[in-house]
Amino acid sequence: MGQILAEGLVRAGWDPGELILAARRKERAIEAERLTAVTCVLDAAEAAAGREVVVIAVKPKDMAGLLGQVAEVINPDQVVVSLAAGVPLMAIEAALPGVPVVRSMPNTPAAVDEGMTAYCLGGAADEVAGDKAAAVLAAVGETIELSEDLLDAVTAVSGTGPAYIFLLAEALTEAAIREGLPHHAAERLVDQTVRGAGILLQSSEKSAFRLRAEVTSPGGTTAAAMHTLENGGFRALLEDAVRSATQRSQELGRAAVEASSEDR
Ligand SMILES: NC(=O)c1ccc[n+]([C@@H]2O[C@H](COP(=O)([O-])OP(=O)(O)OC[C@H]3O[C@@H](n4cnc5c(N)ncnc54)[C@H](OP(=O)(O)O)[C@@H]3O)[C@@H](O)[C@H]2O)c1
Structure with a gap:
């Protein structure tokens, strides 16, 4: 870093x-x-x-x-x-x-x-x-x-955040290949989709919730995918991951305080 x-x-x-x-x-x-x-x-x-x-x-x-x-x-x-x-x-x-x-x-x-x-x-x-x-x-x-x-939570959200996105990209690329897409095409589709969604999210005045709702028509393909993700506990799993990272950051902090007081 x-x-x-x-x-x-x-x-x-x-x-x-x-x-x-x-x-x-x-x-x-x-x-x-x-x-x-x-x-x-x-x-x-x-x-x-x-x-x-x-x-x-x-x-x-x-x-x-x-x-x-x-x-x-x-x-x-x-x-x-x-x-x-x-x-x-x-x-x-x-x-x-x-x-x-x-x-x-x-x-x-x-x-x-x-x-x-x-x-x-x-x-x-x-x-x-x-x-x-x-x-x-x-x-x-x-x-x-x-x-x-708030810094332990920040560590868990934006410090660790790129790893969540990379894991998502990795899994989406593998899923694309399983659906028959050639490797190079799967990677391009995923990389540009992550980039495009990120830029759209940041430049739009709409929230992530709103942008997602807009691409989710009733009975459509996105609705089917969202249903599977929500049923599989995607949101709860992410919350648990962020909680684990926050706790790990707190543990590292306690260890650092102990190490610095031992040093004095
Ligand atoms: N990586 C991330 O995504 C990220 C994000 C946010 C914050 N951070 C924080 O950034 C810090 C560094 O992380 P990192 O991933 O960059 O670790 P890293 O790649 O291991 O870099 C740390 C460097 O510090 C050197 N070092 C250790 N003690 C030293 C000393 N006394 N004098 C001079 N150099 C010394 C290490 O030397 P050696 O090469 O000999 O080990 C190593 O090159 C961590 O505290 C981490 O929590 C990292």
């Missing part, structure tokens, strides 16, 4: 010479430099020192270790933006007293500048800090500021 954001920043016109990346493995650093033309160092503290905005994009399990590495060089004039799923502001703020921290949850369509990132501000983060963080995050798509108590 850090790589995606770095590539997006460069695409959005940020000067690679004004950015710096950090990795912990040489191969990763070489790859990151190749893809972004941004210098990638192997010392997170070196990368973080003196930077206006510091983005942390490690896995939640690595957060405590990373914070331990950079805490000494980060000061309250900087803004720290975390992308880590489930890691609460308090776990980061405890390691960086007085530093403005912004917790965010992006998603992978950021790779094509169509990301959706929700973020929340920590106790020391004022509007200016929020704007600086949003300017970075907006390089790869839309942003929305929300309160932290």
Whole structure:
């Protein structure tokens, strides 16, 4: 995700010479430099020192270790933006007293500048800090500021969301092939339908419910398909999936808090 954001920043016109990346493995650093033309160092503290905005994009399990590495060089004039799923502001703020921290949850369509990132501000983060963080995050798509108590649900909806859509596309492609369509045609039909439906949903003033109702004539083909999906528990299953992802995000958050308090 850090790589995606770095590539997006460069695409959005940020000067690679004004950015710096950090990795912990040489191969990763070489790859990151190749893809972004941004210098990638192997010392997170070196990368973080003196930077206006510091983005942390490690896995939640690595957060405590990373914070331990950079805490000494980060000061309250900087803004720290975390992308880590489930890691609460308090776990980061405890390691960086007085530093403005912004917790965010992006998603992978950021790779094509169509990301959706929700973020929340920590106790020391004022509007200016929020704007600086949003300017970075907006390089790869839309942003929305929300309160932290909603971030686990955001993780389950838009953070995990692309996987739901990909699963739907995968299953629809397989179903198309079972109905006799050649593989290449099935893929094209599904990919463009997902894209078209997404753009229509976003650009139309009508809700998803309304758009679906409009393509569902009584006794028609869509009605038959919707009946099968609803009878099979499609809606309830999706609700359960979102609930599971929300709970997993909460669990990761608790583990991160425990790891950060063990580290202190
Ligand atoms: N993937 C998504 O869809 C998504 C969406 C929203 C948010 N996120 C969040 O984004 C974060 C990153 O996820 P990801 O999927 O991009 O994980 P990833 O591919 O494993 O990337 C994390 C990178 O951080 C590096 N790293 C770990 N500790 C480090 C340290 N101390 N110094 C320098 N580099 C270090 C890792 O190094 P190694 O290569 O050596 O492991 C790895 O390259 C996670 O917290 C995740 O919750 C991900």
